[in-house]
Amino acid sequence: MLESILSYGLAVGAVYALIGITYNVMFSASRVFSFTAGMLGMLGGVLGALFIDKLGMNAILGFVLVLACGALLGVVTEILTVRPVLKSIEQHLYVLSTLAFALMVQQVTAIEWGTDAQPFPALIPIDPDSILAIIDQKFWLPLLACIVTIVGLEFLYRRTLIGRAFLAIAEDSYAARALGLPETGLRMASFALAGVIGAMAGFTGAQMLLAYFGNQPILSFYGFVPVALGGMGSNRGAVIGGLALGVFQQAANFLVGGIFAAVAVFAVFIVVLLLRPEGLAGAATARRV
């Protein structure tokens, strides 16, 4: 039992962590929390199943196409729902614009793809006797994706010029613009990057979570919990929080049933946020007057 709690919990946790990172990447470029993070995860699974299962593409081509779609959706999100709102006086309306866009995509998925959860194909043909088959690929794929993402982002942010430009925008967008950085372009690039990460989360997790339109609200919430608790913008917080959340949820599932797990996560989420609205690792709030 412990084994299945850990393997399933860590794998789901890795998906949550990746969705959390998706939130973060969008947030650091724009100060916007976007409801599209869960949508990207849901689409990663659905589009993957569509390309590979229904259209018969090979796994690698399907994977690349899914990521491309994620990037495209990220760019559309930025242009359609974020840019116009950031220009207006009431910037908090991004909550509604991103939610509306995510809902529209979800509904199209429900109508065109169907409301049933559909299976997702095994991606890598593995000899059942090989060492890789000890743990099912559906468990280690999300973890692998998570590790690749973290390493990749670290490399991007620390070693490349464009990554440093991302950091500059996140730190102080006014100063960055004064230095001549193209804020809008960088924001769009961040949303594209977030699209790739979110789609990858859904794609690698779909053997476990299935290709199901209803994954969207679940991923939106459980991807947000680690980020909110760990502090907005902190990828380390998202990974630690995501993995812990996944394992906790599975343990509760096995021991006391899924409803209790959902209620417990919600209760912890609310209580922690009420005590520390900036998250467990976040900085204190700014001056108001």
Place this chain on the structure above:
Amino acid sequence: MTDIAATAPVRTSWLGRLEGKLSWILLGLVGLALPLLDDSYIGVIAQRAYIYWVLSAGLNLVVGYAGQIAIGWVSMLTLGAYTTAALAAGRVGPEWHPYLALAAGGLMGAVFGVIVGLPALRLRTFYFAMTTLAFSTIVTQVALAWKDVTGGGVGTPGPVFPWPFEPGWGFYYFCFILAALATWVTANIGSSRYGRALVAIRDAEVAAEASGIVKARLFTLIFLLAGALGGVAGGLFASLQSYITPEAFTFEMSVLFFIAILIGGRGSILGPALATIILTALPEFAAPLVQWSTFLYAALLLAIVLLVPGGIADMLDFKNRRPLTLHREIVPRTELLSRVLDRTDGRRAIVLRDISLHFGGVRAIDGLDLEIRSGEVHGLIGPNGSGKTTTLNVISGYYTPKTGTLQLDGADLPFDQPQVRANRRIARTFQTPRLVGAASVLENVMIGGTVHGHASFTEAMLSLPRHKRDERVLREAAMQALATVGLESLAEVRADRLQHSELRFMEIARALMLRPAFLMLDEPAAGLSAEEIRRLGDLIKAISREGVGVLLVEHHADLIFDICDRVTVLNLGKMLAAGTPNEIRSHREVVSAYLGA
């Protein structure tokens, strides 16, 4: 004479009043007469619209007035429906009478409305939206799992109400009456000082606190009401559906409630009501679109947010499109001050001793002593960053200093509680005017008098005599305050159409509504013309002669030396000099550090 014009309350003619109510009367007549059609299909659609409106009316106060993005409010409908259905069917203990069960559903909604709503006190927009969403998901999951009470996925029969509101047209009138009641109650709240306070919190939270509005208390009441209405709507919904399963409570409904409010316009009641009716009926008349209804609602939501954030109500606000007179002049009438202010007896004082405050490594204030006495204008000057506004913020309770004491008439004034200042009659204005742009100038000024209201929330909700008296008194006082600062001709204009200088005077009028014993002005002359500054100076001087202690933070040296009785000069958080204007003017260090030769 002019005096009479200034003190007479604003009266709208009976025709004007009818105009405001005409749409409601028409809606009511249509609702009453609808059964004459004897079309049960239309009847069911109408009942659904009424039920949705019972919920949306309450939610409107939360979303439209208080500006809280409570997107998952369908959870209240679910809770109310299951509570009513389970109690009436005897799934928990003995069978309850359906009407009692409905009341219990409302109670359940009220309790959970507060539980779900109160995090709004601490959480920012997206966080709060997410928690309400997550809560509605969890309620559905619990409904699925708790089979004993809810029947799980199989569902449970809804309550059947006996005479006089038996199924059919009886039930129709039940829904109609409750919808009318919900409208009346929320409209009363919306136009009361509670409604203005909600809007103030939405658009100018800091000013709301300075006016003594206690957000926690107000939000508790609003969420109680919105939750209760949601719960009652749920009970009715269960009866209308006759059989409920968790699938009946889709997220789509939440979106419908929400966009109805946004389309209708924030801070309006009629707009959201019309939008609710239209949105409920629309899919019925476009059958092929039913599958796409959620998509269309979402697309509509996006379109509204991007294109018409003000909603229908803003588009129909013709009154505020009329051009205002150009070249307006603000002519304060200081002779009216004696009516606006209570004469303060005896000597009173706010005393600061050894106040120090750091922001990180920056010493914003460093060991400051200051005394503001009634009947005097005390000037606080110094270069930018010398700690003037910070000092003002310490007195008005926004900052807690590291060391030092703050006393009012010898008793400690607690730090960090801006909302208690209003009751001690300490008023202030802000460096950048804080106002509710969408409300009229008069309403903005009335916000300043919130603490002088006597009627309880329930009295306001039911529009009882004490509430009506409150409104009349507040309105008259606000008109007088406006006349005093010279803005009475702009009373009915939307505040965001005013010029910058007019906003400065409006803020003073709002501060006067407290009948303050102390008034703190944060750079009131910034952006004013020379003539306006002179009039402002006269006004401030006259206010202090009525016994008010004035603290004036300013950069205009001329104004300071003209009207101040005493002046304190700050530099880098420390007191550089203090004394009469004449002493300061010739103070060597002050001249070299600040005034220049």
